[in-house]
Amino acid sequence: MAVDRRSFLKFGAATVGVSLLGFNETNAEANDEFADNYAMLNDSTLCIGCRGCQSACKEAHELPHTGHDKRYEMPTDLNAQNLTLIQLQRKSEDEYTFIRRSCLHCNVPSCVSVCPVAAFTKRADGVVAYDKDKCIGCRYCQVACPFDAPTFEYNSATPVVVKCDFCKDLRLKNNETPVCASICPRKAIKFGTRKELLREAHKRIKDNPGRYNTHVYGETEIGGTSVMFLAPAGFTFEELGYRKWGETPPGQMQEEIQHGIFKYWIPPVALYGALGLAAYTLGKKNSNKSDDSGEVKNES
Amino acid sequence: MKVNAAPMNQNLWTKGFTTGVTIIALGILVVIYRFIFGLGAVTNLSDGVPWGLWIAFDVVTGIALAAGGFTTAALVYVFNKGEYSPLVRPALLTALLGYGIAGFSIILDVGRWWQIYNPIWSWQGSSPLFEVSICVMSYLTVLFLEFVPIMAEKFDQNPDSLLAKIIVKIAPVVNRFLIALIILGIVISTLHQSSLGSVMMIAVARIHPLWHSAWMPLLFLISAIAIGFPVLVIESYYSAKAFGRKFEQGILSQLLKLTPWILGLYVVVRFADIIVTGELNLLVADIWGIVFVVEMCLIAIIPTVLLLNKKYRESDSGILTISWMMILGLVMNRFNTYLITYQPRPGWDYFPSLGEIIVSAMLVSLLFVGYKLLANYFPVLSKE
Ligand code: SF4
Ligand code: SF4
Ligand code: SF4
16 A cells, blocks of 8 residues: 555645655755754665674663574564664565664654653654653554564563664763664664765765665655665665655644644633533523422532 | 432342353453563564554443443533433443443553553643543543442442542532533543544554544544444343343433434545545455445444334334444444554564453453442432
8 A cells, every 4th residue: 555645645734844844855954953863874785684783782782682592593573682683685586685674763753753651752863762761561652653663572571662772872972873883894884964874875876876776765754764774776665674655754643633632722622611501501491391300419 | 300210239149240250350360460471471462563452442442332421421411301311320330330441451451550640740742642541541530520429329328438428528519510520521532532543543554544544533533422322222221131120212212313313424424534535446445345344334324224214213122233233333443443454563463362352351241240230239220
């Protein structure tokens, strides 16, 4: 199903607002409040699938090895023990590539929008951070995330939501490069600001005709993401497991409804008033012809 | 609005009641296990399918089915249809139990349940689930307060315990503000019944387009309003049976005269939605088109046709069949939206575990056992 077309129809009006925010190409950088956010560019044409990032991330975050003998582990999807993952995507015998999965630190994150207790926050530097002391464990973030990123400790009595934290405490705090980006022997993960990396991505596409799929995934998807991807020519991003998305954040419609309801509380208060008025007038009209003693006897 | 209700004061331990209590006992074991070993030990939930039977059935369907409380209250207190007042208390009791059980299932389902009160101080206004959680908490309070005068009637005669004394003490205060309270309950209900539709709006890539819609909040609200009276029919029938009373079909048939209007609106909005978004062709695209049509027939189309016919509307078996049909349709709708058409993360799958089924059965039993217990003790059902 074509998500982008449907989102366009359903969230059509909202798109105007988003382009005003500056996601259109011409003046993207100048108006882009996300330009200086921390970001990463993943280049699948460089990745050799060594999974160095995967194990370095795991080690740095002191997550347990769960595989055979606790030595060898090949998870097929993100889970509470793996914040990032390299997946082999094969189209035919000799057409294959590797793609990294993790939280993409969206510009307008669905997880932030839906979390009922604001356990997720989008920080000014672009990191989408999680606070377990607020989280109630409802897993709405898992339902809502467009990139299937958050995982949950289903086998714990005191579970938490687990996802890539951009190494905010391990590295960013000291102005260092996140573990996965710093360890990659092929420099397939590049760390920088969103503005720099978008320029870099388009330069790579331009300088190497025929090498890349010309779309930078994450540049515009759902309002843009901090973690972005380049794919080899001949692969669509859907073939790499990343859904096709329009530019409008999928949570926008829902947010507008919620804010519409609670802006100054007009609809609920108006409804209350209308019902009260109805009860009053209809009650008065009927009280003449009825001889009832009232519903409750102590009522005066 | 004369209410002439009395406790049933009958022997509780019938066969049905004993069965219910047994299922509850079994369920409690599963619940204990869940709290000690985590959700994964009891459920088939996973990162691929984070919401399962408990959310789809116990919470989402349960709250819709408990809507009879606010629709009846609106009819009697706002639109002043005094003739339906014998239905107010049973509907209130059903709502109180239904919401209590839904609240309990939320505690079971959320992983970090000991922080369940967090929405009170940590707000996220853009989240429909925030609204739902605040509404469920406040509506439960409102329902309990609405129940206070009923309890006071019982305790009035002999307030021996501390609780009884408190209830009798606050009852006059509650009575003074009863109408205000009831209207508050109605407003809160419209808010969260519709928000339960907003919850899945963001999951645009996960839900089948025939169920996903920008109008979900409205559709969820209308269907909840529509299902209120049929649930009342079922509840009246089984409580009459349980207490050996006469089934008051007349008043219910009268009530069901309103339902075709609500259902008609539902059908119009639902089809308008798929026409506007150009999804009409999906009706003939695959199996989901058929599922959609069946669901629409059960929840709205066939009941409307039957209810317009006096022969079916005014017979016991007629209104029972229609009510069950609508409930089935509503269950289908909520399950399709929250679970069945939900696309798991690639490579994942879900079917409810035995533990999840036992707990859901426990919650249904809690409703019946709780109803019988409370209607037996407090003046809920009208005197014959
Ligand atoms: S990828 Fe998912 S978890 Fe990460 S910021 Fe975006 S919505 Fe949130
Ligand atoms: S599981 Fe936690 S972080 Fe995710 S939406 Fe629920 S409360 Fe928020
Ligand atoms: S940024 Fe840090 S937490 Fe995120 S995937 Fe890389 S190493 Fe792991």
